[in-house]
Amino acid sequence: MKGFFANTWKHRAHVVMALPAFLILLFFAYIPMGGLIMAFKQYDYTKGIWGSPMNGIDNFKFLLASKDTFLSMTKNTLFYYVIFTGVGTFLNVVLAIAIDQFVFKRVAKTMQTIMIIPVFISYAAVQFIVYAFIDTRSGIINQMLGSNIRFYTTAALWPWILTIVKMWNSVGYGSVLYMSVLAGIDSSLYEAAEIDGANKWQQIKHITIPSLVPMITVMLLLSVGNIMRSDTGLFYQVTRNSGQLYKTTQVIDSYVLNAIFKNSNFGFVAATTFFQSVVGLLLMLFANWTVKKIAPENALF
């Protein structure tokens, strides 16, 4: 122990250098964790967070009592997680392989630049672009089809719209990581396969895809920790926060955001966020434990 303190004192310069980030994390990440105690309190704005009286698990009882809202948004959150991760990973891999196989590298590079751009456009701006496509009267889609579809009030269409927007936004960017794995494959493997008479598809099936599997596994497992969190902008901005769409578009994060603006029952919301944080933590620990079993070098901790 004494050695530890001596060591710390000797390296006090490192302590000083670590301090600013340490404090920022303390104030903006750690202390808010304490705010989760609100889930067990009857929040009273005038008494503040520490002064409000405890009310045990009443908030959670309330959560179960009004389970329609809670179940619907949890269901949506999980649904979109599965769709986005599933379709997203598939498209990331397909795009990475396609660009890797394409021999006109200069053209590929330009295409790649364009494909990545959407990820840098904020959802506050994206929603105007989406509007131009799906507005009932002036939208491009309705004009092309000569139809009169009311997208902003038809909840059943939104799983499709949100998936397309999300893929437009993230696939180009997501494939970069896989592409860097492909760039690392020893090209003599392909040459050898070609000499042995393997065609393109066989090469992809037996060389390219197997070499991507570790990265795919790791990315999937790491995303599990975010299962309860969503891309809030997508669900809040792109849907224009339209109440008629909530059935298919309300996720936990957008619900909480709305609740804060409406100043509604914070006990209920706090119980929801508590649930969200704890499930996220458990899944993350589980995912890391699994990664450790399969590929220890990729585990987070």
Next chain:
Amino acid sequence: MARNKKEKDLDLAPSRYEKKGPGQYVLGLCLGLYTLFCGLPILLVFIAAFTDEKAIAQNGFSFTPAKWSLAGMNSVLKYGKQLLTSYGVTIFITVAGTMVGLLVMSMFAYSISRKEFKLAKFLSIYLLIPMLFSGGQLSCYIIFTSVYGLKDSFLLLILPLCVSTMNVIILRTYIVNSIPSELMESAKIDGAGEYRTFFQITLPLMKPSMAAVGFMMATVYWNEWQNALLYIKSDNKKPLQLLLVNIQKSIEVLLNNANVPASARAAMGGSIPQYSSTMATVIVVIGPIMVAYPFFQKYFVKGLTVGSVKG
């Protein structure tokens, strides 16, 4: 994980010898179509911004508008002062946030990368926990506003996004893998103190990873709307993204209430914010990132890759 042999071509596969058969052209066609899918919506923004307002009102949005016009671009000036202020706010937040973030994160990364520093282990765990567990939006909102008493403050736009676990890991990995520790040791033997070693030897060598992380951070700051929507009330602190959100809200209000009094319309700049001028505003908002991105593409592709190789 296997280190990539061709560092130079990290972003694209090494060019193998391949026949340019018909298959390549089919592949090219598919990739081209996907590129269009990504690029056309952005192109539409530009076209709509230069389309005559009446043409949009009559025929809707179009890639081949009946009539072109500069009116949309001109009417961006209608938001004039607010747009300028918001631009200033966004630039300030982006620059300040990225600078502060890069500095504190690289110092932290350097500290926890020192093998002889025993506290590093604790600090690494301390860094990791926020990635696993967080208080969530509501706790943050309550703590920031009622406990810290911060409201309508730039601090809330800058500090919560300033330190991210993933970025520190990328920087630390870069220090461990790409900067030989002999350099730091020899600097110390030559009599440089800890701070001097970091600022004059390590920091300059971290440039590639800082460019990658810095660009990603700048994008996050530039595109941030949620904290602004939650915390910022006064007009002179509104960033661009919040301005966009407000424009959308005011359009909605006006569309939903056909009987908005003329005086209210007048207060909002004379008329309902219109399609082409809205699109022109979108251009103004997304433009800088799109111009800057190709210059940073190289770094940021590398940064992504570096981050995935654990040190």
